[in-house]
Amino acid sequence: MVEVLSQTSDRSAEFETQDLLLNVGPQHPSTHGVFRMVMTVDGEVVRDVIPYIGYLHRGAEKLCETMDFRQGIGFMDRTEYLAAFNAELSYVMAVEALADLEVPERAQWIRMILSELNRLSSHFMFLGAFGVDTGVFGTPFIYAWREREALIDLFEEVSGDRMMYAYFRPGGVAWDVPVNFVDRVKEVLISSAQGIDDFDSLLSENEIFLARTQGVGSISAERAIALGMSGPSLRASGVDMDIRRDEPYLKYDQVEWDVITGEHGDVFDRYYCRVLEMRESIKIISQCLDRLAPGPILPEKMPRMLRTPPGEVYLRTEAPRGEYGVYMVSKGGNRPYRCKVRSSCLSNLQALHELTVGEYVADAIIILGSIDIVLSEVDR
Amino acid sequence: MRGIAKSMARTFAVFLRKPVTRDYPSYHKPIPERDRAFPLLLWDEDIHEPFCTGCHACERACPVECMTVLMKDNPNHKTLDGTSSRRKIIDKFWIDYARCMRCNICVEVCNFDAIAMNNTWEGHETSVYDRQDLVMDLQQLLSQSRTGNINEWVPVLGQTNETISEADAEDSEVSN
Numbered sequence: 001m002v003e004v005l006s007q008t009s010d011r012s013a014e015f016e017t018q019d020l021l022l023n024v025g026p027q028h029p030s031t032h033g034v035f036r037m038v039m040t041v042d043g044e045v046v047r048d049v050i051p052y053i054g055y056l057h058r059g060a061e062k063l064c065e066t067m068d069f070r071q072g073i074g075f076m077d078r079t080e081y082l083a084a085f086n087a088e089l090s091y092v093m094a095v096e097a098l099a100d101l102e103v104p105e106r107a108q109w110i111r112m113i114l115s116e117l118n119r120l121s122s123h124f125m126f127l128g129a130f131g132v133d134t135g136v137f138g139t140p141f142i143y144a145w146r147e148r149e150a151l152i153d154l155f156e157e158v159s160g161d162r163m164m165y166a167y168f169r170p171g172g173v174a175w176d177v178p179v180n181f182v183d184r185v186k187e188v189l190i191s192s193a194q195g196i197d198d199f200d201s202l203l204s205e206n207e208i209f210l211a212r213t214q215g216v217g218s219i220s221a222e223r224a225i226a227l228g229m230s231g232p233s234l235r236a237s238g239v240d241m242d243i244r245r246d247e248p249y250l251k252y253d254q255v256e257w258d259v260i261t262g263e264h265g266d267v268f269d270r271y272y273c274r275v276l277e278m279r280e281s282i283k284i285i286s287q288c289l290d291r292l293a294p295g296p297i298l299p300e301k302m303p304r305m306l307r308t309p310p311g312e313v314y315l316r317t318e319a320p321r322g323e324y325g326v327y328m329v330s331k332g333g334n335r336p337y338r339c340k341v342r343s344s345c346l347s348n349l350q351a352l353h354e355l356t357v358g359e360y361v362a363d364a365i366i367i368l369g370s371i372d373i374v375l376s377e378v379d380r
Numbered sequence: 381m382r383g384i385a386k387s388m389a390r391t392f393a394v395f396l397r398k399p400v401t402r403d404y405p406s407y408h409k410p411i412p413e414r415d416r417a418f419p420l421l422l423w424d425e426d427i428h429e430p431f432c433t434g435c436h437a438c439e440r441a442c443p444v445e446c447m448t449v450l451m452k453d454n455p456n457h458k459t460l461d462g463t464s465s466r467r468k469i470i471d472k473f474w475i476d477y478a479r480c481m482r483c484n485i486c487v488e489v490c491n492f493d494a495i496a497m498n499n500t501w502e503g504h505e506t507s508v509y510d511r512q513d514l515v516m517d518l519q520q521l522l523s524q525s526r527t528g529n530i531n532e533w534v535p536v537l538g539q540t541n542e543t544i545s546e547a548d549a550e551d552s553e554v555s556n
Binding site: 067074075106139158161166169174175176177178198201203205209210294297 | 394414
């Protein structure tokens, strides 16, 4: 036996292998945008990953410094195009904190409903894209698209646009929701619940899917916290942390729901956390709909041009992909002196090296998919 | 195998559902009143001139600077034996549709309700072969409103459903 072992080691010395540099992206469909990673592979095993970002950098933060507070909303939409309501929410809440504005009740409920609906649509997008990453080509993608289309149609009826809503304003929301809004949301919730059931029975128990995802790309709770992960990717490692519960904004302290956590922090947990989180979102929205009462949607005395006193604020909300924070400095006047976006995707992407090294090349793609990055939010 | 059988069963169950796809180029789904395509200018039917006075409010408020506005003295003004009460009127107006980000700010800042977001399918199907063709001049911006091919939605910021229905009730009382 010893002889055989020594023989093999001799042979490996004889056939010296060389690491191979493998370039993925920037124009690669499974990088979910324009993202490039250079992997060092030893056979099928990844030894090193270097991510290159910045292909989608448009300087939204710098642009915001030259825009007044209303104009900045449009740029915030574009930093996070899959969950633009959530991105707007952080921005307008930061402005409200600076300007000390009181938001009417109805506007807060509307904001909450829309940002939770946006979480649904964003997670549907994740489920569909993740299905494609794991190799279930077509079916889950089209299922996700079907449900997301219903949600997007609803957003179009409310705000007028399908992706770049520009609907939340400092102080409230721009216009009232349509008269049949509550009925439409109920309709969409039924179809979304059906869609989640579809996914659950299509993927969550499928043996091939489980074999592909379970135990792959695990990360411990300590490391996940140390790397600054947030959102479902962090909760999948078993960290019980959700800004909606820990630092309630809007009306999250008045509704009942559970924070979903995983156990192993592997790819499957990150997927399943999101599936369960969508059911919680539906729970939140149905409670919000009962509390939606008529009333004003903007404060009584809104100036034509909003000006803030000097000051600085950091405000964070729980976006679908994690903590979306806006750090805003004002030196007085109608525009921010500095507007820094703390993007959840950029922080989650820091874990990519640790998650991927030691895994197979084929799994690198699903690991990247499982942390659900949106490149517009990474680069801004 | 149980899981795979379950997912196959679900696939067949969904297969039997009603399709949700729309046959797009031959069927256009009705789009909501609030839908925002690109901005266009509105035509005053009573006096046969544009509502726009060229006041530059939208040009200044535009975050992406996609507009160019030039005004002139209105030749149809009452002091010149005309019928219009507008002293100044729009002379030239360009909107670069390639730059516009459809944020609705120009509609909100307009003092004369002279600009609106296109909420018809014409506004969405604007593909051209040359980017130059996306710079719209005054005639192009007015043409859809002039032919009455638009039912524009010009919202007032902060207007609630209650205030809208009250205003509607007052309107109907006046007309009665």
